[in-house]
Amino acid sequence: MIQVLLPAVLIVLAGVCIAVQAPINAALGRMVESPLVAAAISFGVGFVILMSLSFVTGQGKGLSRATAAEPWMWAGGILGAFYVWAMVWSLPRLGTLTALCALALGQIVAAIILDRTGAFGLPIREISLPRIIAAAMVGGGLILSRF
Secondary structure, eight states, X not given: OHHHHHHHHHHHHHHHHHHHHHXXXXXXXXXXXXXXXXXXXXXXXXXXXHHHHHHHTTOGGGHHHHTTSOGGGGHHHXXXXXXXXXXXXXXXXXXXXXXXXXXXXXXXXXXXXXXXXXXXXXXXXXXXXXXXXXXXXXXXXXXXXXX
């Protein structure tokens, strides 16, 4: 039970972090008058914290193996940078709820495709009616968030 509950709780907390991070970064973007600079600052702070934790926990040795990673494995940083910038830019235009609904819809659609194809070594999971309905419900939530 704990093997399922703990990861689920951590992901829920990560979702809370995303919801709180977005308006914080948007406020920083307004203050510095640049969504791009705000995104860079956010990534810079995260970089310093994660590197520090890597060394404090003794996991810094993994850096020496990073150069052997295939080029596509480095794309996570590019995708994360785009996400942070897109949220900083979009949040003042859409509002927090609509922006996060759009984010969730994109995540769910991508997840269905990634699960179906087994991309990046993931186990293959079939597209099912409940998964399609879940995506449609989030899409409906996105539409309703604008009213």
